[in-house]
Amino acid sequence: MTIRVVVLLSGRGSNFQAIAEAGLPIEIVAVISNRPQAAGLEYARSRGLKAVALDHTQHPDRVAFDALLADEIEGHEPDLVVLAGYMRILSPAFIARFEGRLLNIHPSLLPMFPGLRTHERALAEGVKIHGCTVHFVTADLDHGPIVIQAAVPVRADDTSDTLAARVLAQEHCIYPLAVRWFAEGRLEINGGRVNLKGDSTSQSVLSTGV
Numbered sequence: 001m002t003i004r005v006v007v008l009l010s011g012r013g014s015n016f017q018a019i020a021e022a023g024l025p026i027e028i029v030a031v032i033s034n035r036p037q038a039a040g041l042e043y044a045r046s047r048g049l050k051a052v053a054l055d056h057t058q059h060p061d062r063v064a065f066d067a068l069l070a071d072e073i074e075g076h077e078p079d080l081v082v083l084a085g086y087m088r089i090l091s092p093a094f095i096a097r098f099e100g101r102l103l104n105i106h107p108s109l110l111p112m113f114p115g116l117r118t119h120e121r122a123l124a125e126g127v128k129i130h131g132c133t134v135h136f137v138t139a140d141l142d143h144g145p146i147v148i149q150a151a152v153p154v155r156a157d158d159t160s161d162t163l164a165a166r167v168l169a170q171e172h173c174i175y176p177l178a179v180r181w182f183a184e185g186r187l188e189i190n191g192g193r194v195n196l197k198g199d200s201t202s203q204s205v206l207s208t209g210v
């Protein structure tokens with residue numbers, strides 16, 4: 001059995017690509033971008049997937065735009081909505097409509113470094129371990145129930161670019177895995193925590209990184 005997935009993105013789309021190429025039991029029924037020029041839309045078209053541009057600059061009211069976006073998504077009848085570098089804050093009404101079937105990837109070990117410029121901030125704080133998190137989206141920005149995390153070492157000579165690249169390689173591993181678990185019905189949210197049903201597969205990845 002496959003599940004229907006809608007992907008939302010704003011840019012490059014490398015996480016979307018990793019998910020699309022992972023051989024998952026999913027059907028990507030639409031890829032939607034708030035930025036018409038997003039490279040991720042091009043990639044979707046190259047795979048023959050439905051690519052939709054909904055330009056937020058044409059809809060200055062966030063709530064109205066999110067309602068339009070939600071209607072577009074619902075039209076594709078998704079079981080799961082995947083945020084893959086969707087760079088806009090979603091309104092509470094939008095989140096309420098998709099709660100429990102809305103996943104995001106964030107480039108830090110949440111709850112550390114919610115928000116933007118996570119790699120720069122990690123370097124500025126001098127943390128020695130950094131990483132990424134896949135979580136369910138709730139109205140609490142970057143704080144929803146955690147599905148899986150991957151950690152990488154921070155090296156003395158790292159720049160935000162080298163650190164971002166090391167983290168991104170892990171994003172491409174854990175996001176497809178999280179989507180697989182969702183598709184297999186193995187994710188159970190209990191008291192704000194995500195339990196993985198079935199076996200003892202770990203919900204953490206410790207990478208020695210390169």
Ligand code: GRF
Nearest residue numbers: 012013014015085105106107
């Ligand atoms: C990733 O770093 C992801 O963690 C963040 O936005 C970036 C998207 O990259 N949410 P891509 O568009 O998937 O290449």
